[in-house]
Amino acid sequence: MGKMPQYGGWAGKVLRVDLSTGRITTEDTVEKYKDYIGGTGLGYKVLWDEVAPETRAFDPENKIVFATGPLAGTSAPCNGRTAITTLWPTCWPKHLVGSGHMGGHFAAELKYAGFDGVIVEGRADHPVWLAIADGKVEIRDARRLWGQGIRRTTLEISRQMGPEAVVAAIGQAGENMVPMSVIINSVSHSGAGGAVMGSKNLKAIGVRGTGSIRIAGNREEWEKAVRYHLSLIGANNQIVVPSSPQPWAEHYNPGSRWVASRGRTWGAANPPIETGSCEPQNLNRIAYRTNNAAFFLGEQAWRYTVRGNGCTGCPIRCHTMIKVPTVASKYGIPEIGQSTCVRMIFGKWFFKSFPDGPLGETSIEAAMVGMHLADDLGLWDNYGQLQRDFQKCYSEGIFQSKVGEKEFRRYSWDKFEKGDPAFLFELLPRIAGKDGELASALGLGTGFMLEGWGISEEAWKSDRTLQYWKLGHPKHHSNEDAGQCGVIINTQYNRDAQCHSHTNFTRNGLPLEIQKRLAADLWGSDAAVDAAGDFTPMNVYKAKMAKWALLRKELHDSISLCNWMGPWSSSPLKERGYKGDDTLESLLYSLVTGDRKSPRELDEVAERIFVLHRALTIRGMGTREMRAKHDTIPDWVYGDDKDRIPFTKGTIQMDKDDIRKAMQMFYEEAGWDKETGVPTGATYRRLGLSDVEEKLAKKRLTA
């Protein structure tokens, strides 16, 4: 027996692979990264220490960091995420730090193989893939895999590593350094950054591990904590009420993703399986609550549903698997598809209409074709911005004016007009292959596409239907879900804000009076939350909620909990008054690692991580005028189709002065300078980031 490691949870080593030299080394996770836990924290730390601010995404000097946290691979619910941190190739006009969050089974397998993370640097001189098996690491030749889709790549690598291997691969899009590309593992679990892998000539990372992760805490206590967490879980997005009246439920909400019910059946399971009433107390039926095919594709998706699928250890199966036999004969693609949310409707969203209506068979076929192509070519949708840009450019004649007649005619626009899914076979492979001006431009991401075509960003920022926010990316749960709090959150990142902490509360389905009661507990006053579309002016509690939401997001992305599912600030339990538990993260982290941290202490680590992200952004932009130049808000937020005025019922429109006040309040809560939006010296020092402050001060980038 070797020396018992001091901490549980962590696998213990971070792998570092220099593809330029072929050098493979490891470092001690706890020794080097414990103050940043893992995940995005680890990624930001590597980028801060090792990647110079003038670096571009596709330079060999850029690094791409795959990192998990101490909860990945355990039975802590919803732990399947791997954070992928790198300079973001769609961040316009300059590539700034960004992170993608890939689910699936990669995180767990990497830990069982002995590593908490993989730092990839340099550039190989020919295509390679990385084989990681139980602590053994090899750079292998990928010339035969180059040019292949993700499905074939995965199968080939699995033949070499064994069927249990988990493969994170890029498709043709990543190989061709199309900025709008992803990395995929476990069929459908994507994280952006595919083009950065491609720029390094890295086709895939295959992992296989038979090792274990030690739970430091007492076994019975751990089991109790896990069961307790499960008892507070709702459906996808931590929605805690069902979508239809249920015998056990006091409330229901038609917008809920808790769609299980008597009479609703996984129709393509053999034999079919009824989801049933799914009482919240029954922990053995959690997996039936969510069906995102039915939620995103409509009621008729029930009959195509094979089952729920998803990440390691997650009882909420948000990747729904559907079987649509007609697509095999019509389009030559597998009859089974699986995905969730925007990637489930990837193909459907390109079209304006379908011959049999928005929820007809054709729309589902379009979704199937889209899922297949996007997950095989490895294309990113930028939270649906790709599809919205496509429709706008087509309908406003931008394509025609920018690409020339000959190229424009290469596309069967009649198929597009008719809503024929076959159109996607013309468009998507061309985006992945940079084939022609139209497809290449779409593959750049919004910011670079507009720049290339000489279109002002303002044109996009003022069009409410586009939902475009800034820096090349759209909004992600903004004012429509949480008023000023959502706006604040959407100013903070260099891609679409991947934060769900706020929406998972405001859209939990509970009546407002219950939400207000819970909010008073969490943020000090019931004034922190409003009903969506019935907003009140800004107050300090909304700023507290915004800060909490952002820190929880970074905490989750660092300890490996899914911020699409958490935090668990409410629960489906009437007997608890629908209260969740905001200390769950501290409980799970402390038990798994043995490093006891109170909720406050853990929040401070989260804040350190979040502020390091801020520092990276400040350094990358080379300005301290963050408020004016980075934390910007598009004009459409301040408008309304029906000219309703802010703070009246029915509008999500915000008020400029009120938002100015909101940003100021948020900066104050965060300990940042009110005028510039940069963290104060005291804040850096409070978080143990004095060295970061010093480096920024030398460049005059501090308050």
Next chain:
Amino acid sequence: MKALIEADGIVEQVLNVVAPGQPVSRRRVLKLCGATIAGMASWHFFGMGGGISAPLIITEQAGGLVVADPTRCVGCRRCELACTEFNDGKSSPGTARIKVRRNLNFGPAGLYTGQCTDGNWGSGLIVQDFCKQCPHPVPCADACPNAAIEVKPPVNARVVNPDRCTGCKVCLKACPWEMMSFDPETNKATKCFLCEGKPKCVEACPAEALTYVSWVDLTGKVPSRTTPVSNRSVACIDCHK
């Protein structure tokens, strides 16, 4: 032949319980069969740890077993994690006594049929492999050269006695369903012991895909993954003439 000689001693002990004081031929003992010989392997009966040798064969039937419905399995692997975390204090699908991971991507046929028939890359069907708690002959127990696989009350699960296991892995080859695990951290084999009648895997399943039921004989009804071998088959000659 040491095992056989020891076995004679065991048989005598059984007989003293079945028919005290009656001289019985060895052949007759074996004809008593089933319930009579059941109990030969009981830990209580022989007072394991008291210096008495382990039994030659397990004939006592198990009290229960876990059965699985693949159509309900959602591939989350919470069963594997519950098995090793709540029993061993570590997350370790590689040593879990219920096995989903190996079928997760491509199904039980793996990749080698040229098609991905099942699993996440195929039809979606996830087959959970579980210990059948075999009736006599118990392949893993029979194969063990150290008689480390024993029957353990209260549910008579077939259990690895870690004090006897030397980590030779013969049992891993012997199980026709490849349900034995080997833990490189303890250097011991491990297998499903039914959690004393409250299996953690069943409790952990979020899709009601696992059930703990009264023991039924599934051996021979479920396609095996390997061909069983036994290095103690010489000891079976009496029954298997």
